[in-house]
Amino acid sequence: MELFFFQLLNGLGLGVIYFLLSVGLTITFGLLNFVNFAHGAFYMVGAYVTFVIVSLTGNFWLALLIAPLVIGALAIALEQSVVKFSYVLEHKYQILVTLGVALMLQELVIMIWGPIGKNVSPPSSLAGIIEIGDFIYPKYRAFVITFSALIAIVVWWGLEKTKFGALVRAGSENAQMVGLLGVNITRLFSITFGLGGLLAGLAGVLAAPLRGADPFMGVEALGIAFIVVVIGGMGSFLGALVGGLVVGVMQSVMSSVWPEGASLMVYAAMAAVILSRPRGLFGRA
Amino acid sequence: MSILTTNRLTKRYGEFKAVTDVNLDVQPNTLHAVIGPNGAGKTTLFHCLTGVQRLTSGRILFDNKEISKLGPEKRSSLGMSRSFQVTSLFLEMTVRENLQIAALGVSSIDGFRFWSSSASTVKKTAAAVDYALETTGFENRAETIAGDLSHGQQRMLEVGMALAQQPKLILLDEPTSGMGVDDIPMISNLVRRLTKDITVLLIEHNMGIVLEISDKITVMQLGQILVEGTPDQIKNDQRVREAYLGGETEDA
Amino acid sequence: MSLELKHCPILIAIALAAFLVLPSISLATEVLIFAIIALGCSILLGYAGLLSFGQAIFFGLGAYVASLSQIHLGVNFLVGLLIATAAGAIVAALVGALAIRRQGIYFVMLTLAFTQLAFFISYTLDEWTGGDNGLLDVPRNSVNIFGYEIAIDSSEKFYAFVAISFVLIFLALLRITHSQFGRTLLAIKQNEERATALGYSVKWYKVLAFVFSGSITAYAGGMYALFLNFAPLSNVELIMSEHILIMAIIGGTGNVYGAVLGSLFLVVVGDMLSAFWERWLFMLGGILILTVFYMRGGLISGLYGVFEFLSQKLGSASTQKES
Numbered sequence: 003m004e005l006f007f008f009q010l011l012n013g014l015g016l017g018v019i020y021f022l023l024s025v026g027l028t029i030t031f032g033l034l035n036f037v038n039f040a041h042g043a044f045y046m047v048g049a050y051v052t053f054v055i056v057s058l059t060g061n062f063w064l065a066l067l068i069a070p071l072v073i074g075a076l077a078i079a080l081e082q083s084v085v086k087f088s089y090v091l092e093h094k095y096q097i098l099v100t101l102g103v104a105l106m107l108q109e110l111v112i113m114i115w116g117p118i119g120k121n122v123s124p125p126s127s128l129a130g131i132i133e134i135g136d137f138i139y140p141k142y143r144a145f146v147i148t149f150s151a152l153i154a155i156v157v158w159w160g161l162e163k164t165k166f167g168a169l170v171r172a173g174s175e176n177a178q179m180v181g182l183l184g185v186n187i188t189r190l191f192s193i194t195f196g197l198g199g200l201l202a203g204l205a206g207v208l209a210a211p212l213r214g215a216d217p218f219m220g221v222e223a224l225g226i227a228f229i230v231v232v233i234g235g236m237g238s239f240l241g242a243l244v245g246g247l248v249v250g251v252m253q254s255v256m257s258s259v260w261p262e263g264a265s266l267m268v269y270a271a272m273a274a275v276i277l278s279r280p281r282g283l284f285g286r287a
Numbered sequence: 288m289s290i291l292t293t294n295r296l297t298k299r300y301g302e303f304k305a306v307t308d309v310n311l312d313v314q315p316n317t318l319h320a321v322i323g324p325n326g327a328g329k330t331t332l333f334h335c336l337t338g339v340q341r342l343t344s345g346r347i348l349f350d351n352k353e354i355s356k357l358g359p360e361k362r363s364s365l366g367m368s369r370s371f372q373v374t375s376l377f378l379e380m381t382v383r384e385n386l387q388i389a390a391l392g393v394s395s396i397d398g399f400r401f402w403s404s405s406a407s408t409v410k411k412t413a414a415a416v417d418y419a420l421e422t423t424g425f426e427n428r429a430e431t432i433a434g435d436l437s438h439g440q441q442r443m444l445e446v447g448m449a450l451a452q453q454p455k456l457i458l459l460d461e462p463t464s465g466m467g468v469d470d471i472p473m474i475s476n477l478v479r480r481l482t483k484d485i486t487v488l489l490i491e492h493n494m495g496i497v498l499e500i501s502d503k504i505t506v507m508q509l510g511q512i513l514v515e516g517t518p519d520q521i522k523n524d525q526r527v528r529e530a531y532l533g534g535e536t537e538d539a
Numbered sequence: 540m541s542l543e544l545k546h547c548p549i550l551i552a553i554a555l556a557a558f559l560v561l562p563s564i565s566l567a568t569e570v571l572i573f574a575i576i577a578l579g580c581s582i583l584l585g586y587a588g589l590l591s592f593g594q595a596i597f598f599g600l601g602a603y604v605a606s607l608s609q610i611h612l613g614v615n616f617l618v619g620l621l622i623a624t625a626a627g628a629i630v631a632a633l634v635g636a637l638a639i640r641r642q643g644i645y646f647v648m649l650t651l652a653f654t655q656l657a658f659f660i661s662y663t664l665d666e667w668t669g670g671d672n673g674l675l676d677v678p679r680n681s682v683n684i685f686g687y688e689i690a691i692d693s694s695e696k697f698y699a700f701v702a703i704s705f706v707l708i709f710l711a712l713l714r715i716t717h718s719q720f721g722r723t724l725l726a727i728k729q730n731e732e733r734a735t736a737l738g739y740s741v742k743w744y745k746v747l748a749f750v751f752s753g754s755i756t757a758y759a760g761g762m763y764a765l766f767l768n769f770a771p772l773s774n775v776e777l778i779m780s781e782h783i784l785i786m787a788i789i790g791g792t793g794n795v796y797g798a799v800l801g802s803l804f805l806v807v808v809g810d811m812l813s814a815f816w817e818r819w820l821f822m823l824g825g826i827l828i829l830t831v832f833y834m835r836g837g838l839i840s841g842l843y844g845v846f847e848f849l850s851q852k853l854g855s856a857s858t859q860k861e862s
């Protein structure tokens with residue numbers, strides 16, 4: 003029972019990271035109708051930037067502050083230089099362009115840091131465990147859950163309560179309409195793309211102390227993000243949250259029952275959802 | 288003996304009723320026009336008749352066969368072809384290739400022939416393709432890429448595609464839409480000539496044409512049939528004047 | 540018949556040239572095998588318009604089935620390859636029939652999910668597939684016909700076998716792409732709605748395209764395993780699907796010879812570059828982007844462009860001389 007609870011918590015921790023990873027992908031899809039195969043690379047580079055900052059300064063908090071901004075800037079730079087030219091293309095070509103971008107980022111990372119992964123240690127203030135009665139849990143993981151939950155609330159607030167969020171939601175319903183309202187739609191697109199990248203980068207920062215940084219985590223993350231987005235429903239914020247938690251918990255619990263089957267299960271779930279309910283749990287029709 | 292009848296044909300998009308309880312009766316070798324203001328449900332009716340959209344309820348009898356459950360591919364092999372309101376061609380192919388593909392669509396196997404050259408497969412379509420080329424006046428432009436045609440020519444090819452299938456019943460959805468005034472008579476003459484051999488169901492906004500060439504006119508409004516009758520009856524019907532002609536003047 | 544007469548010499552010339560020009564025979568073998576694999580991808584992408592991340596499934600399946608048939612069934616290599624091809628056809632029909640139930644991005648996602656499933660299934664079934672280590676020591680059992688023994692025990696013989704397969708498969712696919720079926724696929728790619736309205740059962744055309752694609756990819760996968768004497772797990776990885784796609788696209792998917800160029804480019808340039816620049820894939824990513832933006836038709840269309848340019852130049856030069 004205790005073990006199950008432990009795994010459940012781990013799953014939640016994983017799930018909130020998955021949420022951060024996926025929310026940008028789902029929103030850019032909703033708003034831009036754009037499929038970004040380079041999204042996983044933001045997560046990976048986020049982990050590497052964390053590695054650099056932590057090994058230079060020894061300060062994880064600095065990384066938590068700076069790395070997401072760096073990735074957000076990277077995302078906007080990519081949007082401006084490559085991605086925006088592919089909005090007019092068919093999905094097929096968008097996929098190929100962003101696949102090229104992902105490949106370049108991955109190889110660039112290997113050129114700089116080598117193919118072997120790097121370890122990132124959690125901040126010393128979060129090393130060790132917390133005890134609640136008999137129950138013990140690593141401090142850092144507890145931090146990840148709390149912090150990501152806060153970020154999720156901020157993102158939700160941003161989407162629901164700000165003018166920017168209203169535009170994003172309206173834009174994902176009907177981009178032309180928003181354009182007619184006199185809003186600079188291309189600006190809106192690139193800011194959204196940047197914020198999506200920033201959140202994926204943040205997920206990378208939080209994941210780094212848990213699993214290190216390695217060049218292939220981007221591909222893995224992209225797969226996970228697709229599963230989350232598909233299960234939750236493309237374009238849906240709530241879907242990304244619920245989908246992230248479902249996938250995180252499913253993986254974590256399965257990994258103690260049938261480790262090899264964990265990934266098999268989630269991909270089977272993804273295929274089943276697309277075939278039976280392509281809108282996912284919360285997607286628009 | 289009717290060639291096409293529908294019984295309480297109904298199509299809903301979600302809650303919205305696009306077509307409600309339409310009973311249509313089309314006689315062979317006639318030109319039957321469907322008119323009505325924008326959004327009346329004319330195109331939706333065609334989509335249901337040709338199987339592009341599934342009906343919500345009702346029945347369709349074509350050539351004495353119940354076809355309401357058949358997919359679009361089955362219906363064209365039974366002898367029902369259509370043109371689209373929004374031009375829909377194979378833009379990277381030549382006029383001739385477009386017509387050949389159309390002509391072979393009625394056979395359920397010819398398109399699958401993967402071991403003999405397409406040149407030998409399309410031989411059997413020569414008559415149908417020539418007929419379509421001739422009727423639509425494309426003899427000299429058969430090798431032009433469809434995407435390079437002018438808008439008016441593309442509209443013409445749109446009709447040609449349906450003709451190349453040598454159907455018993457042809458459904459034309461606003462063949463003149465977007466055409467220049469000079470080209471319109473060409474289409475109306477063509478449509479009139481067609482009834483010698485086949486049956487034509489025509490959606491058309493140009494009242495002049497419709498009143499001039501139709502045998503029977505069905506007026507639709509808000510998804511339902513408002514009136515039905517000969518051009519003379521329709522011309523003098525008060526309800527049509529109010530609903531349709533009134534709407535028309537507002538539009539203009 | 541004229542089709543075969545025209546292309547057979549070209550294909551034989553390509554196979555001979557690969558043998559004579561390329562620095563090693565194993566490189567030449569690899570080029571021809573991957574040309575077949577790229578061709579399998581072109582059928583889907585260039586003709587049916589289907590961007591699939593599923594090619595690794597058929598490639599890996601072919602490799603495993605051919606290898607297992609050599610190890611456990613002891614059948615000769617030809618029979619082994621035929622079993623692999625049949626398995627590829629069947630699985631491609633299943634994968635295709637499921638995947639085409641969705642369109643656009645959902646189709647892509649389904650093929651991606653299926654590849655990941657195939658990978659994790661292969662990983663889990665390690666008693667059969669060797670899991671992470673792959674299937675080692677795959678033999679090439681010789682063929683026995685009326686007492687004659689045909690073995691492909693040297694790299695030259697193996698190359699000859701691959702070259703014959705290459706020529707035959709390309710000829711077959713040329714026939715298919717020049718058939719009415721090939722043209723119908725192009726029509727469906729250009730305007731699916733119209734094709735349906737005209738009476739084509741679009742679904743079955745796509746499934747059949749999958750079957751052709753999957754079966755030749757599995758055949759090539761089988762040859763690749765026999766070539767390496769090894770069937771690694773990486774055959775079924777998503778990255779393999781990506782590489783196959785990139786190969787086909789860079790070469791050009793609208794023409795069977797594009798597949799040769801794509802394979803040549805990836806295998807040979809990759810081999811040369813990786814000797815002194817291990818991260819040459821970086822460049823590949825860039826080339827992929829440039830191809831999408833500036834040369835949709837791939838290298839083959841560039842090559843045709845150059846030919847046309849030259850022939851125009853030569854043509855005008857010769858007419859000038861005459862006048």
Ligand SMILES: Nc1ncnc2c1ncn2[C@@H]1O[C@H](COP(=O)(O)OP(=O)(O)OP(=O)(O)O)[C@@H](O)[C@H]1O
Nearest residue numbers: 300303305323324325326327328329330331332372
């Ligand atoms: N796929 C759809 N989903 C929801 N509503 C639809 C759909 N297609 C059409 N409609 C609606 O159904 C109604 C009838 O449309 P339809 O295209 O049949 O009209 P129409 O008579 O052909 O008009 P027009 O003369 O403008 O071509 C319209 O209000 C339209 O907005």
Ligand SMILES: [Mg+2]
Nearest residue numbers: 329330331372
């Ligand atoms: Mg209409």
